[in-house]
Amino acid sequence: MKVTVTVNGRKIQEEIDADLLLIDFLRNHGCMSVKRGCDTSNCGLCTVMLDGKPVLSCSVLTARADGHKVETLEGLQAEAEEFGAFIADQGAEQCGFCNPGFMMNALALFRENPEPDVEEIKEYLAGNLCRCSGYEGQLRGILNFLAWKKEGRP
Amino acid sequence: MRAVNQPVRKKDAMSLVTGKPVYMDDVINHENCLIVKVLRSPHANAIVESVQKAAAEKVPGIEAIYTWEDVPGQRFTMAGQTYPEPSPYDRLILDRHVRYIGDPVAIVAGDSEKAVDKALKILKVNYQVLEPLLDFRAAKDNKILVHPEDSWKSLCPVGADNQRNLCASGESGDGDIEAVLADCDIVVENTYHTKACQQAMMETFRTYCSIDAYGRLNVLSSTQIVFHVRRILSNALGIPKSMIRVAKPRIGGGFGAKQSVVAEVFPAFVTWMTKKPSRMIYTRRESQIASSPRHEMEVSVRIGAMKDGRIRGIDVYTLSNTGAYGEHGPTTVGLSGHKSIPLYGTPEAHRFRYDVVYTNVMSAGAYRGYGATQGIFAVESAVNELAAKLNMDPVVLREKNMVREGQIMPAYYGEKTNSCALDRCVERAKQMIGWDNKYPCRDMGNGKVRSVGMAMAMQGSGISGVDVGSATIKMNEEGYYTMIIGAADMGTGCDTILAQMAAECLDCPVDAITVFGADTDASPYDSGSYASSTTYVTGKAVEKACEKLREKILAKGAELLNCGPGEAEFDGERVFCAATGDSVDLKTIGTSAMNGNRTALEVTETNSSPVSPPPFMCGMAEIEQDKETGQVELVDYVAVVDCGTVVNPNLARVQTEGGIAQGIGMALFENIQYSDKGHLFENTLMQYKIPTRLDVGKIRVEFESSYEPTGPFGAKSIGEIVINTPSPAIAQAVYNATGHWFRELPITAEKIAMALADD
Structure with a gap:
C-alpha cells in the first residue's frame, strides 16, 4: 500500500507492506533515535509524536500514520x-x-x-x-x- | 583536586540525550546485511534426531541454514573471563543435545526478516525428548545428566564433575565452626532463596559482523569484554585470534549481561562461512529466555552469637543453579560467602561451602553483584533475624560486630581493610532516615503500617591478581591528549572518569582528553569492564601512564629549551627552564614532536592489583505495608556508600540510585517461574516487572569516603555494591510491619497477603 507520512517536516511517499510498524518505517528513514526495547508496549523507548501526541511507534502501524505528521527526536x-x-x-x-x-x-x-x-x-x-x-x-x-x-x- | 571528585558531565552525554545514532544498530550499514536468527528448542532436554531444512532453504532470500552438523566440534565457554576460564568448556555453537527451552537448534540467515521468519516456521525438527532435570535441589548426583558428553572439559580445579551435574564445588573456612556454634548462647539457622533475575538492560543483545579488507572477521558488538569476545569466537569458530577484531560502540546498558558472549557466535559463524556482513538483534523475549541472568541461589546460614549480641561464628552453604551451561558458575558462588561473611569482624570461626549444579533451565551468567547480592540477602537477613531473636536493635547489633578499618578479614582471602568507613555509613544512614524514631514500625491507623529495615553490604574492586587494566595516553599536535582504553563504558561513565583522572595527572582540562575504546586492534589489553574493576584497576593504569607521559613531555620541552630535564618543570600548560626562565607551551611541544622527532609522546601502562579493596555501604528502607492487600510501597530509601574517593559525585550518585532501584525490583517484583516442563513464564517485560518510577519511592544517597591507598586518588569501586542492600533491608521492613520473615524473593504482595491471611 502507498502512504504519505510527514516525518519531521519532510513529506515521505512510499509503497509499504501493510504490516510495517511505524518504528521500522522511521528507522528505515534514518530516524535512529527511535529505539526498540521490548516489543510489548511496556518500555516507552520507541515514543514518537503523532500529530503532536506521544505514541508507542512499536505498536502503531505505519498505515495509521498515513496523512499524518510524525516527529522524532531528530526533528x-x-x-x-x-x-x-x-x-x-x-x-x-x-x-x-x-x-x-x-x-x-x-x-x-x-x-x-x-x-x-x-x-x-x-x-x-x-x-x-x-x-x-x-x-x-x-x-x-x-x-x-x-x-x-x-x-x-x- | 581540579578534575577528580568533580561532577563533570559525561563526555557522551549530549549525544545520548539528543538521540544521536551511536549504538550498534544505528551505525552499521543495513544494505546487504544478512539477518541472523536462531530456531530455539521447545524442549528442556532433547536430542535433535534430524532437521529437515530443504524446504526452508528454498524460501526466497534465505542465504544459509546451519545445524549441529555444520559447526565446529570443540567445546568452549561463553563466559567473559581471563584464560584459563574457571567456567567449564561445555558449549558448542549448536549442539545436538539441547538442554533448555530456548537452546539454539539451527541458525538461519537471510536478506530480510520476513524471509528468515518464514524459514524458521518451515524448519522441521525431530527430537528425541528426554526427561528434564528442573529441580536444582535434586540436581547433584541425579540420574539425569545435563552434560553426559565426554568432550565436556573443566580447565581449572573448581570441583567440577559433569558426571555428578556439578559445575563447581568447594569449601573454605577458618577455625572450628561446629565447636564455636555449640558454645554460643543462640544460633540462628535459615535458608534464603533468590531467583535468576534478568539484567534487563534496555538495549538487548546484538552483534554485527563483516569481513574487512584483510579477510579478517570484524565484530561490532554490544559487549563489556572485547578481548574476551575475541578469544571466545576464536575457540568457537576454530580460527586464529589474529583473524578476529572486536570493537564496541556505545552500549545500551550491560550490568554484567554483556560479560558473556550471548549473540556474538551466531552472526560471527554466518559471516565467517558466507563472507557476507550479518547482524543479530535479540528480541526482548530472547533476552528473557536465552541469555545470561543472575544465578538462582539457595543460601543456608547459621549464625552463632552470645546474649550480649557478640557474633562468634558464621556458617554459609550455597547451592547455586547455573542452568544448562556453566558460564560464571564456579566464580559467582564464591562471592556469596566471601563478600557476605567478612562484613562482620568478630567471628572466631567461619565456614563457607558450596555446590553449583547444572539443570535444564536457561544458563546463568554475570549480573551486577555477582553472587554477593544473593549471599548478602541471606547473611544480612540472618543477622536481622538474630537481632529480632535477641530483641536487639539491628543497628546496635551491627555496631557491636561490623568490620572496621585496619582489621584482617579471614573470609576475604585474609586481606586487611586499609580503607573502611562502614561504621560512618551506618551512623549516617541511621540519622538520614530517622531510624531511632521509626524503628521498628508505626501503625498509621488506616490498615497501613510504616516500618524500616536495614542492611550492610560490600563488594570488591576488581579480581585480585587476575584483572588487567591498561591505558595508552598520547599527546597530539596542539597539545591535546588521546586516551585509548580497552575498558568498556556501558553508560557507567568510565570514559569520563578515566579522563578526569588523566586530566588530574596532566594538569589539564577534562575536555583536553579525548577517549577512544574499546577495539581489540587498537586498545591496549584490558580484561574488560566487570567485577567492579574499571575505576580501580584501569584507573591506576591511567595514573601510571600519565605520570610517564609527563616525564616525556618534560624531556621534550627541555630539549626544545636546550635545558637539562632535571632543570625543567612542567605545569600542564608549559615546560619551564628554571635556569633561564624560558618556557615552551604544549602546542609547540606537540607540534614539534611531529617534525624531526625521535621520541614518541605516547605511553602505555598496564596495571593489576594483588588486592581487591572492598567498598562498603549501608542501606535503610522505609516502607508502607498495606496489611489487607499485602502491597508494599517504598517510602524512602537511604544509602550511604564508602567507595573511597568519589571520582565523579554525579555519576557515583546515579550508579547508587540505579543499583538500588534494581535491588528494589529484585526484592519486590522480578520473578522467574518455570512450568513443570521448563517453560519460563516471565518471558517479556509484560510479565517480568522491572520497577517504574512509581515503584521506587524516594532514593537518597550520600557518601562517607575513606581513602584507599592502593586505588587511583584513593578510589575504590561503586558499580556493583549498590544492588546488594535492598533485598535484606526491605525483607526486614516487611517483618517489622507484619511479623513474617520472607526468605524467598521476590516478596510479592501476594505472598505477604497469603501469610497475613493465615495469621
Whole structure:
C-alpha cells in the first residue's frame, strides 16, 4: 500500500507492506533515535509524536500514520539540547538507550502541562522505563529544567 | 583536586540525550546485511534426531541454514573471563543435545526478516525428548545428566564433575565452626532463596559482523569484554585470534549481561562461512529466555552469637543453579560467602561451602553483584533475624560486630581493610532516615503500617591478581591528549572518569582528553569492564601512564629549551627552564614532536592489583505495608556508600540510585517461574516487572569516603555494591510491619497477603 507520512517536516511517499510498524518505517528513514526495547508496549523507548501526541511507534502501524505528521527526536533537536542539558548535568543519561523515548514523552508533558508537580511528572512518565538511573536523576533534571524555565530564561 | 571528585558531565552525554545514532544498530550499514536468527528448542532436554531444512532453504532470500552438523566440534565457554576460564568448556555453537527451552537448534540467515521468519516456521525438527532435570535441589548426583558428553572439559580445579551435574564445588573456612556454634548462647539457622533475575538492560543483545579488507572477521558488538569476545569466537569458530577484531560502540546498558558472549557466535559463524556482513538483534523475549541472568541461589546460614549480641561464628552453604551451561558458575558462588561473611569482624570461626549444579533451565551468567547480592540477602537477613531473636536493635547489633578499618578479614582471602568507613555509613544512614524514631514500625491507623529495615553490604574492586587494566595516553599536535582504553563504558561513565583522572595527572582540562575504546586492534589489553574493576584497576593504569607521559613531555620541552630535564618543570600548560626562565607551551611541544622527532609522546601502562579493596555501604528502607492487600510501597530509601574517593559525585550518585532501584525490583517484583516442563513464564517485560518510577519511592544517597591507598586518588569501586542492600533491608521492613520473615524473593504482595491471611 502507498502512504504519505510527514516525518519531521519532510513529506515521505512510499509503497509499504501493510504490516510495517511505524518504528521500522522511521528507522528505515534514518530516524535512529527511535529505539526498540521490548516489543510489548511496556518500555516507552520507541515514543514518537503523532500529530503532536506521544505514541508507542512499536505498536502503531505505519498505515495509521498515513496523512499524518510524525516527529522524532531528530526533528526536535533544539528542545532536546535545551532540556537534555539538565539531564546531562545530573549524569542521569547513563547508557542513553532509553533517553530518546524519555525525552519525547517529557517534551510532550511540558507541552501539555508546562508546570507539572512531582506526582504529575512521575505519573506521566511512568511508561518510560530506565534500568540505569533509578529515575531520581531524571527527576532532579526535570525539576531543575522547570525551575530554570519558570525563571524566564528561555 | 581540579578534575577528580568533580561532577563533570559525561563526555557522551549530549549525544545520548539528543538521540544521536551511536549504538550498534544505528551505525552499521543495513544494505546487504544478512539477518541472523536462531530456531530455539521447545524442549528442556532433547536430542535433535534430524532437521529437515530443504524446504526452508528454498524460501526466497534465505542465504544459509546451519545445524549441529555444520559447526565446529570443540567445546568452549561463553563466559567473559581471563584464560584459563574457571567456567567449564561445555558449549558448542549448536549442539545436538539441547538442554533448555530456548537452546539454539539451527541458525538461519537471510536478506530480510520476513524471509528468515518464514524459514524458521518451515524448519522441521525431530527430537528425541528426554526427561528434564528442573529441580536444582535434586540436581547433584541425579540420574539425569545435563552434560553426559565426554568432550565436556573443566580447565581449572573448581570441583567440577559433569558426571555428578556439578559445575563447581568447594569449601573454605577458618577455625572450628561446629565447636564455636555449640558454645554460643543462640544460633540462628535459615535458608534464603533468590531467583535468576534478568539484567534487563534496555538495549538487548546484538552483534554485527563483516569481513574487512584483510579477510579478517570484524565484530561490532554490544559487549563489556572485547578481548574476551575475541578469544571466545576464536575457540568457537576454530580460527586464529589474529583473524578476529572486536570493537564496541556505545552500549545500551550491560550490568554484567554483556560479560558473556550471548549473540556474538551466531552472526560471527554466518559471516565467517558466507563472507557476507550479518547482524543479530535479540528480541526482548530472547533476552528473557536465552541469555545470561543472575544465578538462582539457595543460601543456608547459621549464625552463632552470645546474649550480649557478640557474633562468634558464621556458617554459609550455597547451592547455586547455573542452568544448562556453566558460564560464571564456579566464580559467582564464591562471592556469596566471601563478600557476605567478612562484613562482620568478630567471628572466631567461619565456614563457607558450596555446590553449583547444572539443570535444564536457561544458563546463568554475570549480573551486577555477582553472587554477593544473593549471599548478602541471606547473611544480612540472618543477622536481622538474630537481632529480632535477641530483641536487639539491628543497628546496635551491627555496631557491636561490623568490620572496621585496619582489621584482617579471614573470609576475604585474609586481606586487611586499609580503607573502611562502614561504621560512618551506618551512623549516617541511621540519622538520614530517622531510624531511632521509626524503628521498628508505626501503625498509621488506616490498615497501613510504616516500618524500616536495614542492611550492610560490600563488594570488591576488581579480581585480585587476575584483572588487567591498561591505558595508552598520547599527546597530539596542539597539545591535546588521546586516551585509548580497552575498558568498556556501558553508560557507567568510565570514559569520563578515566579522563578526569588523566586530566588530574596532566594538569589539564577534562575536555583536553579525548577517549577512544574499546577495539581489540587498537586498545591496549584490558580484561574488560566487570567485577567492579574499571575505576580501580584501569584507573591506576591511567595514573601510571600519565605520570610517564609527563616525564616525556618534560624531556621534550627541555630539549626544545636546550635545558637539562632535571632543570625543567612542567605545569600542564608549559615546560619551564628554571635556569633561564624560558618556557615552551604544549602546542609547540606537540607540534614539534611531529617534525624531526625521535621520541614518541605516547605511553602505555598496564596495571593489576594483588588486592581487591572492598567498598562498603549501608542501606535503610522505609516502607508502607498495606496489611489487607499485602502491597508494599517504598517510602524512602537511604544509602550511604564508602567507595573511597568519589571520582565523579554525579555519576557515583546515579550508579547508587540505579543499583538500588534494581535491588528494589529484585526484592519486590522480578520473578522467574518455570512450568513443570521448563517453560519460563516471565518471558517479556509484560510479565517480568522491572520497577517504574512509581515503584521506587524516594532514593537518597550520600557518601562517607575513606581513602584507599592502593586505588587511583584513593578510589575504590561503586558499580556493583549498590544492588546488594535492598533485598535484606526491605525483607526486614516487611517483618517489622507484619511479623513474617520472607526468605524467598521476590516478596510479592501476594505472598505477604497469603501469610497475613493465615495469621
